[in-house]
Structures are given as structure tokens and as C-alpha cells.
Amino acid sequence: MxxxxxxxxxxxxxxxxxxxxxxxxxxxxxxLYGRGLMHGTMHLSIGQEAVPTAACQALNRDDYITSTxxxxxxxxxxxxxxxxxxAELLAKETGxxxxxxxSMHIADTETGNLGANGIVxxxxxxxxxxxxxxxxxxxxxxxxxxxxxxxxxxGAWHEGVVLAAMWQLPVVFLCENNLYGMxxxxxxxxxxxxxxDRAKGYGIPGVTVDGNDLQAVYDVxxxxxxxxxxxxxxxxxxxxxxxxxxHSKSDKNLYRxxxxxxxxxxxxxxxxxxxxxxxxxxxxxxDLEAVRDEVRTELRGAVQRANAAPDARPDDLLAxxxxxxxx
Numbered sequence: 001m002x003x004x005x006x007x008x009x010x011x012x013x014x015x016x017x018x019x020x021x022x023x024x025x026x027x028x029x030x031x032l033y034g035r036g037l038m039h040g041t042m043h044l045s046i047g048q049e050a051v052p053t054a055a056c057q058a059l060n061r062d063d064y065i066t067s068t069x070x071x072x073x074x075x076x077x078x079x080x081x082x083x084x085x086x087a088e089l090l091a092k093e094t095g096x097x098x099x100x101x102x103s104m105h106i107a108d109t110e111t112g113n114l115g116a117n118g119i120v121x122x123x124x125x126x127x128x129x130x131x132x133x134x135x136x137x138x139x140x141x142x143x144x145x146x147x148x149x150x151x152x153x154x155g156a157w158h159e160g161v162v163l164a165a166m167w168q169l170p171v172v173f174l175c176e177n178n179l180y181g182m183x184x185x186x187x188x189x190x191x192x193x194x195x196x197d198r199a200k201g202y203g204i205p206g207v208t209v210d211g212n213d214l215q216a217v218y219d220v221x222x223x224x225x226x227x228x229x230x231x232x233x234x235x236x237x238x239x240x241x242x243x244x245x246x247h248s249k250s251d252k253n254l255y256r257x258x259x260x261x262x263x264x265x266x267x268x269x270x271x272x273x274x275x276x277x278x279x280x281x282x283x284x285x286x287d288l289e290a291v292r293d294e295v296r297t298e299l300r301g302a303v304q305r306a307n308a309a310p311d312a313r314p315d316d317l318l319a320x321x322x323x324x325x326x327x
Contacts, residue, residue, distance in 0.1 A: 003058075005215055006276045012283055013291060015057065019049040020295040022073040023081060028303055029072070029089060029103075033249060037307075038089055042103045043070040047244040050269035051075035051176050055144060055239075058225045062320045064112045064130040064143040066123030069104045070176075070243070071116035074146050079111040082299060086306035097155045099312030100320070120181075123150035124160035124173065131164065131171035131228075133282060144221075149195060150181020161234070165202045168233035169284035172273045175236070176211065178243045181256040181294045199236040211241030214270040244266070 005011045018302070026046050027041065027188040032038040048070075056065070056077035060071030067074040075085060089103050096106050107115035114130060117123045127145035134141035151157050152292075164171045178194055179186055192198060199206025205224070209216045217239055224235035246253045253261075277283040 001206050002193040005218060006158065006273070006280050007282055009282050009326045011057075012273075012277045013051055016270070016277070016283070016288070017275060017289050017295060018053045018056075018077055019214075020292060021082065021298070022049045022052065022076050023270060024078060024295050024299045025085070026072055028086070028299055030088075030245075032303070033076045039091070040102050042089075043248050043260060044245045045073045045176075045178075047264065047268070048211065049073060049178055049239045050214040050273070051174070051211045051217055051239045051241055052146065054214045056145070057218055058222040059112070059142065059144060061113055062136075062139075063126065063141050063225075064114055064117060066114050066127040066130070066143070066145045067106075067116040068123060068148060068151075068176075069120070070118065070120050070148065071106065071146070072191065074105070075106050075113055075116065076174055077109060078108070078113045080100075080108050080113065081301040083305050084108075084231050086302050090306050090309075091312045092309040093312050094306070094309040095312075097105050098320075099107055100317070104249045113164055119156075121147060121154035121157040121160075123147060124151065124157045125163070127171050127173075128160040128164045129236075131169035132167065135167070135169055140229055141170070142225050143169075143252065144225070145171065145173050146240075147173065147175055147176040148181060149179070149189070149238055150174060150184070151175070152195060152198065153181070160164060161204070161236070164234040165204050168231070170228035170230055170231075171234045172221065173234060173236045174221065177240050178236050180243075180247070180255070182247045183253075185250075191295075194238060202236075204236055204286060206233050206238070208238040208240065211239030212272060214269060214273050221313040257265075257269050263287075295303040 014087045024045045053075040065078055084096050088106050091099035097110055104116050104118040127143040131143040194208040196206035196208040209220045220237055230265050274288050
């Protein structure tokens, strides 16, 4: 039986480091945006860090993920470089997509990240396709599709899950249910006690888990990944969590109460995991502070270097759109 993450010093430290990298990256992005140094829009996942951190630990480096418009955490948890991510958001040539994609379209194929997606549920059929490819090639790879609760009202979600179930594809559908699809409460949007009940209609396993409990998310994801890798087909996971910020930077948060937000802030997954590691005797307060300092230094350097990088070249904008004649 695998040692729980909270009792494994190396894994506990790496989990904590990943969560802090996600948190600090998004706080830095929020600050840059507020000072007018970053343009467009963005969707922050502050408060949801345990889900991508735990889920990506259950994957191999060559396994695939598809992401969402709220995808910074997924990208980081799968192993992305913070400087290249920051450069992408700042529209720099050194960014993952040479500054062309921005926040909602970062991809990193080297780590198996097939891309964030500005289309709600857009990554679900892509993950099914990647899983089909892996199955046909016999590689043993698994695809994991991160998506939100709002995606489950989209036709693309239904089509992707239907195909995956029909062909028993090695894919995991992981719903980060942060309780709101934009401003629509998931309780109002779906007439279900829990969203995982919908899996029954597709003939696949469905499970609901506390998305702020890193170990719980890891356990259910690892089981689903193993099942998929061994030919058992897809699984649907609902991870209940909460985003502290609005849907996007233009969201005035008029549909939520301050009391509700404050209640969920007390369930901070990072603080929760830190307390668990200290109580288990795995990490000390000094260890926690060392991780925080390490991430703070790493992020500061990433921002400085990304800012100093050359801007994306508008005269070369179509270079990756059309093939050269005779090429």
C-alpha cells in the first residue's frame, strides 16, 4: 500500500511546493493585471490548488491533460516552467506559444499538456481523441480532461463522454466543481444530488470527492488512472472546491455573499495540507517557511525575466497559421 502523501516527506514537500507555485503565480498575475501590465482577461483558480496538484501526481509525464480557461494551475501542476508561462501572459516571444495564446491558450506538449481552452468543454472531446490515439497506438498513456461544472451543460461534454464510454477509452473526466458556472449556481443548473450521479447515464463509474483534500483527490484520481491504463475505460470525478475570486477580472461578484466567500477561505487547501504535514511530523514549520521562500524567489525571478524578454512580433503573427509555399 502506498504511503499517504502527508506522511512521505519528499512527496509532501513537492505537493506543497506545487500548490504554492500555483497560488503565487496567480497572485502575481492578478497584480500585474491590476497595474495595467497585462492585457485581455484572465480567470483565476485561487482556492482550488489541491485539485490539479493531486490529479497530476497520479499521471505519468507522457500522459495527456486538457485544460480550461481557468488553467494556470493545471499547466503548473503538469510541470510547466513559470518563466515561459509568465512570458506567454505578457505577450512575449519567449512564451509557450510565443505570446500568441495568452492566459486561455497555453499549451506545453513536452509535459503532455494539450492546451488550455477558451471554449467551455472544449477540452473534453480533445481528451477523448488523445485517449483514442493512445489506445490505437498501444502506448498505455492516459488522458485527463479538467473541466468545470458549467461544462457539463455543453454538447461537447456529452459527445466526448459518449465516445469515451462507447469505445472504453483510457480517459478520466475531472470536474472541478467550484459551485458556479460563471454566475450560475451548480445547484440551480443541475437537478442532481451530486454531479457524479450523471456518470450512471453513460455507464461509467462516477465519484464525488472533497476537492480541498489533496490526499482524497489523489486517491480517486490514481484509481481512475489505473483503471483507464488497464483497459477499464473512463471514469468521471467531481471534485468539490471553490474559487475565491470572481469568474473573470470583469466579474463584480454580485451573485455571491461575502459570508460564503469567507467561509470557503477558511477551507484553504494549502493551509489545510500544511497543518496535516506538521501534525503528522512529516514537515516542520521551518520546512514550510523554506518552501514558501523558495517559491517566492522563483516567482520573482520568473516575472523579472519574462518582463525583460522581447515582445511578440506582430509582423510574424501569421507564421504559425499558414504553411509556406513549397514547404
